[in-house]
Amino acid sequence: MTTPMVKFDNVTKSYGTLTVLDSLNLEIAPNEKVAIIGPSGSGKTTVLRMLMTLERINDGVIYVDGDPLTHMQKNGKLVPADERYLRKVRGNIGMVFQHFNLFPHMSAMKNCMEAPIHVLGLSKKEAAERAAELLDMVGLGDKKDQYPSQLSGGQQQRVAIARALAMRPKVMLFDEVTSALDPELVGEVLNVIRKLGTEHNLTMLMVTHQMGFAREFADRVCFFYGGKIAEAGKPDEIFNEPKEERTRQFLSAVLEAN
Amino acid sequence: MQLRPLAVCAIVFFTAGLAVSSFAGFREFIPGLLQGAAVTIQITVGGCILAMVMALIAAMAKMYGPLPLRWLAVAYIEVFRGTSALVQLFWLFFVLPHFGILLDPLTVAITALGLNVGAYGAEVVRGAVNAVPRGQWEASVALNMPRALSLRRIILPQAFVAMIPPWGNLFIELLKATALVSLITISDLTFKAQQMNQTTFRTVEIFTIVLVVYLALSVLITVGTRTLETFAARGIARGR
Numbered sequence: 001m002t003t004p005m006v007k008f009d010n011v012t013k014s015y016g017t018l019t020v021l022d023s024l025n026l027e028i029a030p031n032e033k034v035a036i037i038g039p040s041g042s043g044k045t046t047v048l049r050m051l052m053t054l055e056r057i058n059d060g061v062i063y064v065d066g067d068p069l070t071h072m073q074k075n076g077k078l079v080p081a082d083e084r085y086l087r088k089v090r091g092n093i094g095m096v097f098q099h100f101n102l103f104p105h106m107s108a109m110k111n112c113m114e115a116p117i118h119v120l121g122l123s124k125k126e127a128a129e130r131a132a133e134l135l136d137m138v139g140l141g142d143k144k145d146q147y148p149s150q151l152s153g154g155q156q157q158r159v160a161i162a163r164a165l166a167m168r169p170k171v172m173l174f175d176e177v178t179s180a181l182d183p184e185l186v187g188e189v190l191n192v193i194r195k196l197g198t199e200h201n202l203t204m205l206m207v208t209h210q211m212g213f214a215r216e217f218a219d220r221v222c223f224f225y226g227g228k229i230a231e232a233g234k235p236d237e238i239f240n241e242p243k244e245e246r247t248r249q250f251l252s253a254v255l256e257a258n
Numbered sequence: 259m260q261l262r263p264l265a266v267c268a269i270v271f272f273t274a275g276l277a278v279s280s281f282a283g284f285r286e287f288i289p290g291l292l293q294g295a296a297v298t299i300q301i302t303v304g305g306c307i308l309a310m311v312m313a314l315i316a317a318m319a320k321m322y323g324p325l326p327l328r329w330l331a332v333a334y335i336e337v338f339r340g341t342s343a344l345v346q347l348f349w350l351f352f353v354l355p356h357f358g359i360l361l362d363p364l365t366v367a368i369t370a371l372g373l374n375v376g377a378y379g380a381e382v383v384r385g386a387v388n389a390v391p392r393g394q395w396e397a398s399v400a401l402n403m404p405r406a407l408s409l410r411r412i413i414l415p416q417a418f419v420a421m422i423p424p425w426g427n428l429f430i431e432l433l434k435a436t437a438l439v440s441l442i443t444i445s446d447l448t449f450k451a452q453q454m455n456q457t458t459f460r461t462v463e464i465f466t467i468v469l470v471v472y473l474a475l476s477v478l479i480t481v482g483t484r485t486l487e488t489f490a491a492r493g494i495a496r497g498r
């Protein structure tokens with residue numbers, strides 16, 4: 001049995017009295033592609049944000065590649081992680097956001113070079129080579145010197161993917177990455193993700209509303225409802241013969257809207 | 259964008275020129291008043307630089323510093339915003355010597371005005387930093403950047419653009435406040451004017467020139483900040 005790349009062990013997240021995630025247990029194998037679906041407010045984005053350390057967890061432990069993410073071993077006990085330890089483990093994870101969050105004052109190239117230079121300590125030349133290679137990979141080789149405001153939403157999102165990949169993460173998180181895009185731009189971003197899935201060894205976790213894509217791309221689909229995984233399984237099982245009534249309702253509502 | 263202040267500038271200088279040439283009497287006051295204006299400019303520039311440094315330090319300390327530093331920053335901001343600039347000048351000039359600290363008047367002037375305007379500036383910096391979208395912080399965390407690095411490379415450069423217009427206001431406030439330093443024996447523009455007025459009683463000419471010089475200087479600041487604003491906004495293409 002291999003170590004799971006990501007493991008949520010009884011993780012709970014709440015804001016005051018509102019419990020967003022209720023003792024979540026989830027293991028994701030290396031290289032596995034997991035799609036997270038569910039109605040809004042079901043806690044699916046929170047899963048990614050906790051893993052990226054953008055949200056503190058209230059209880060439980062998250063493990064990344066066997067190491068606890070939010071806690072560290074000290075005298076045989078798990079204590080909350082300090083900043084230094086957090087940064088070490090966090091380096092394994094990359095994230096792409098719904099609203100791209102590119103740095104508006106930097107060109108596409110500089111966006112992809114910033115963290116490799118200042119965080120990984122790459123030389124300017126190495127970082128530039130890596131950035132150029134990745135921008136080529138996402139099909140933006142001719143837009144390297146453009147600023148985010150000069151790019152379409154789809155292009156910006158592809159730069160954001162290249163920027164995250166430049167840090168060489170083992171786990172990539174995609175948080176509704178096509179939700180802010182015009183419909184005709186969704187395809188180009190999904191194509192890049194598809195390509196990543198086949199050409200790179202990456203564990204991927206994506207929150208998505210693109211049911212067609214989830215079905216075709218994911219190894220496993222998790223349906224979140226009310227802060228819990230209501231149902232999980234292979235895409236065919238979830239989409240063709242959902243066991244839970246809530247899953248069925250959600251899927252029919254989504255398909256109807258399309 | 260920059261045409262309007264330039265036009266105002268032109269009109270001001272034209273009017274001033276006209277006034278000077280049509281009243282021969284104006285001329286004799288010009289050299290003396292320009293000497294005073296040079297001192298005023300010196301204090302304004304020095305004060306502005308100190309104000310920007312103090313504002314940045316105080317804002318960072320208030321937002322991200324450890325608790326004692328945060329208190330210190332809050333105390334600084336509240337004291338210097340909450341008391342009159344004139345009293346601050348007097349305090350540095352007349353009270354500090356009682357504790358054995360003797361500063362020359364020019365140093366007092368620059369320090370007092372710089373600290374005063376810096377306190378307002380700290381809130382400008384804080385507001386501009388807070389106005390940078392949260393997503394920029396989150397993207398830096400996702401790229402594993404330490405906080406100081408994201409602040410320096412990602413957040414502050416974007417906040418800088420939003421800071422320029424309010425800083426233009428503060429620079430003009432500082433320029434006008436320099437008139438107070440005439441009360442601590444510095445021969446700035448206002449001091450020179452009062453001095454000349456006492457010996458010649460040519461009140462109309464003297465204070466008209468002074469008015470025009472202050473106005474011209476403030477228009478200069480406006481033009482400067484506008485130019486900087488356009489320039490910076492071009493560099494930092496806005497968007498998400």
